[in-house]
Amino acid sequence: MxxxxxxxxxxxxxxxxxxxxxxxxxxxxxxxxxxxxxxVGDDFWHLGLKICPxxxxxxxxxxxxxxxxxxxxxxxxxxxMLEALRTLDPDGGQTWFKLGxxxxxxxxxxxxxxxxxxxxxxxTDVLRQRLGMAHRLLPVTDDSVPTRVExxxxxxxxxxxxxxxxxxQPTVRCLxxxxxxxxxxxxxxxxxxxxxxxxxxxxxxPWLSVAPMLAVGDLRARLMARAVPRVAMxxxxxxxxxxxxxxxxxxxxxxxxxxxxxxxFYGELLTGFVDDTRNPPFAAGGLDVLRxxxxxxxxxxxxxxxxxxxAWLENGGGA
Amino acid sequence: MxxxxxxxxxxxxxxxxxxxxxxxxxxxxxxxxxxxxxxVGDDFWHLGLKICPxxxxxxxxxxxxxxxxxxxxxxxxxxxMLEALRTLDPDGGQTWFKLGxxxxxxxxxxxxxxxxxxxxxxxTDVLRQRLGMAHRLLPVTDDSVPTRVExxxxxxxxxxxxxxxxxxQPTVRCLxxxxxxxxxxxxxxxxxxxxxxxxxxxxxxPWLSVAPMLAVGDLRARLMARAVPRVAMxxxxxxxxxxxxxxxxxxxxxxxxxxxxxxxFYGELLTGFVDDTRNPPFAAGGLDVLRxxxxxxxxxxxxxxxxxxxAWLENGGGA
Numbered sequence: 001m002x003x004x005x006x007x008x009x010x011x012x013x014x015x016x017x018x019x020x021x022x023x024x025x026x027x028x029x030x031x032x033x034x035x036x037x038x039x040v041g042d043d044f045w046h047l048g049l050k051i052c053p054x055x056x057x058x059x060x061x062x063x064x065x066x067x068x069x070x071x072x073x074x075x076x077x078x079x080x081m082l083e084a085l086r087t088l089d090p091d092g093g094q095t096w097f098k099l100g101x102x103x104x105x106x107x108x109x110x111x112x113x114x115x116x117x118x119x120x121x122x123x124t125d126v127l128r129q130r131l132g133m134a135h136r137l138l139p140v141t142d143d144s145v146p147t148r149v150e151x152x153x154x155x156x157x158x159x160x161x162x163x164x165x166x167x168x169q170p171t172v173r174c175l176x177x178x179x180x181x182x183x184x185x186x187x188x189x190x191x192x193x194x195x196x197x198x199x200x201x202x203x204x205x206p207w208l209s210v211a212p213m214l215a216v217g218d219l220r221a222r223l224m225a226r227a228v229p230r231v232a233m234x235x236x237x238x239x240x241x242x243x244x245x246x247x248x249x250x251x252x253x254x255x256x257x258x259x260x261x262x263x264x265f266y267g268e269l270l271t272g273f274v275d276d277t278r279n280p281p282f283a284a285g286g287l288d289v290l291r292x293x294x295x296x297x298x299x300x301x302x303x304x305x306x307x308x309x310x311a312w313l314e315n316g317g318g319a
Numbered sequence: 320m321x322x323x324x325x326x327x328x329x330x331x332x333x334x335x336x337x338x339x340x341x342x343x344x345x346x347x348x349x350x351x352x353x354x355x356x357x358x359v360g361d362d363f364w365h366l367g368l369k370i371c372p373x374x375x376x377x378x379x380x381x382x383x384x385x386x387x388x389x390x391x392x393x394x395x396x397x398x399x400m401l402e403a404l405r406t407l408d409p410d411g412g413q414t415w416f417k418l419g420x421x422x423x424x425x426x427x428x429x430x431x432x433x434x435x436x437x438x439x440x441x442x443t444d445v446l447r448q449r450l451g452m453a454h455r456l457l458p459v460t461d462d463s464v465p466t467r468v469e470x471x472x473x474x475x476x477x478x479x480x481x482x483x484x485x486x487x488q489p490t491v492r493c494l495x496x497x498x499x500x501x502x503x504x505x506x507x508x509x510x511x512x513x514x515x516x517x518x519x520x521x522x523x524x525p526w527l528s529v530a531p532m533l534a535v536g537d538l539r540a541r542l543m544a545r546a547v548p549r550v551a552m553x554x555x556x557x558x559x560x561x562x563x564x565x566x567x568x569x570x571x572x573x574x575x576x577x578x579x580x581x582x583x584f585y586g587e588l589l590t591g592f593v594d595d596t597r598n599p600p601f602a603a604g605g606l607d608v609l610r611x612x613x614x615x616x617x618x619x620x621x622x623x624x625x626x627x628x629x630a631w632l633e634n635g636g637g638a
Contacts, residue, residue: 049367049427077399084425088446101403104400105401105407106403106407108366108368108400108404109407109408111367115367130407
């Protein structure tokens with residue numbers, strides 16, 4: 001019980017899927033036992049605003065402000081600015097990214113704070129607290145690591161052009177995590193990793209959400225140095241992604257679409273893997289595998305999945 | 320008649336009062352015969368946005384988008400961003416300036432265009448056209464000339480802090496048009512002045528709206544060099560300002576509150592003056608004075624005042 005009381009988890013997340021696991025974990029673990037590290041590869045500048053889509057999705061989800069139907073953005077959002085902008089920008093060069101009015105406050109506040117010299121980590125910490133999110137949320141780095149996507153049809157695109165403007169329809173040839181080698185893991189993330197009893201990768205897109213984090217500086221080596229369970233959850237359930245381009249992308253990058261290829265993506269980084277009962281079992285090498293119903297379609301399911309994951313870990317699973 | 324057909328006017332305006340005269344003139348003069356030059360002393364940076372209050376008021380008024388009750392801002396405006404920002408900024412450091420959601424599109428578009436290297440003059444020209452304003456609107460300069468206000472109670476304030484945050488309640492000791500000497504009249508404004516048959520100063524606040532224009536570079540000399548009617552309208556009607564701090568400010572700066580002191584402010588720059596019938600007549604030296612009902616309380620009155628002014632000018636008045 002003494003061990004159980006102090007058990008600390010760091011979870012690495014992308015956008016919607018990661019936010020759902022983080023939500024479940026946050027219902028079970030008090031703030032001092034859970035740190036959420038978020039991808040910044042999706043972050044971009046738009047209309048002079050610094051926008052951090054994954055960070056915002058996590059903050060809105062964990063503060064109860066999220067638009068539950070779509071899984072991102074703010075509940076009860078309006079788009080009056082965007083409608084006015086269409087008049088000023090008839091060619092649509094600036095209106096393809098849906099900026100809600102309430103959401104704008106987050107981007108304006110963040111951009112202004114950055115311009116005053118604050119680090120993204122500090123800014124995110126104030127934002128999440130003021131939005132009413134109790135648990136710590138850490139960008140994996142304070143540096144800029146924009147994901148760039150080479151597509152067959154449209155050549156190189158920024159991540160948000162690929163993902164939002166062209167709705168992940170172009171065929172991906174190659175991914176680049178620009179600046180990742182020069183980027184440094186933030187001191188806060190480094191400390192969270194060193195103080196954790198388990199390191200968890202949410203069922204986020206391995207190539208679009210997790211890889212941009214793992215590419216940052218010496219993050220992979222820092223993770224490998226920890227002799228604690230390092231486990232990932234499959235984003236592929238029954239041959240398909242719950243949401244987004246994970247399955248489509250795996251095919252385009254030449255991987256068989258399935259949990260085994262996801263485990264292979266992480267490689268020796270993992271000591272354990274959470275697979276979905278919908279997937280066919282695979283020979284997992286040295287991995288300890290938890291098979292569970294991982295579909296997090298509502299809050300109750302998110303909490304159930306989080307409890308099952310934590311019970312497994314705290315009882316020696318995933319090691 | 321040939322003269323009348325080609326008669327060109329440049330009008331210098333500040334915010335609400337100036338926009339009302341500009342609206343009236345724009346109903347009478349076609350776009351090729353009217354240029355509106357606008358004060359930039361009120362312009363400021365807020366939350367990373369370049370905001371040009373006088374320019375926006377003129378654009379919204381002349382495009383029919385203005386909130387007619389308050390004389391500025393956009394009709395049917397919402398403030399969802401601002402309400403969300405209050406959550407992020409509980410101390411109110413960023414929420415004292417009322418940024419409407421539709422209005423935000425203007426500021427975001429302008430700020431982004433500035434960051435891409437466009438001149439304020441070019442940006443304003445695209446904005447006014449896309450908003451549906453037919454007549455040319457020119458910032459008096461592309462340079463920054465922020466008005467600063469020294470007050471008895473709060474020391475030095477930026478103009479918008481004085482005007483909006485503290486609702487022009489502090490007692491003004493001194494005004495500074497920062498950078499005005501180094502600022503240059505834009506080539507477009509210089510050309511408009513040189514091509515005009517009359518130069519008109521709207522009934523805007525002399526010290527807060529007109530003086531920041533007259534202080535720019537060699538504007539005063541350029542105006543003095545034109546042997547055409549140079550006329551101003553009184554902002555004081557019956558001992559009071561129609562709107563805003565003009566009368567209060569005159570008292571604080573040590574002037575008697577009245578049209579005579581306004582004419583004195585302009586000095587030898589004027590060849591004519593439009594006084595209100597509510598004011599007591601004064602000995603106007605060499606000035607040709609038109610006495611008229613100048614209260615522009617609705618669109619019909621704005622058009623009537625504009626017609627009366629133009630008829631006077633085109634018949635040799637104000638010279």
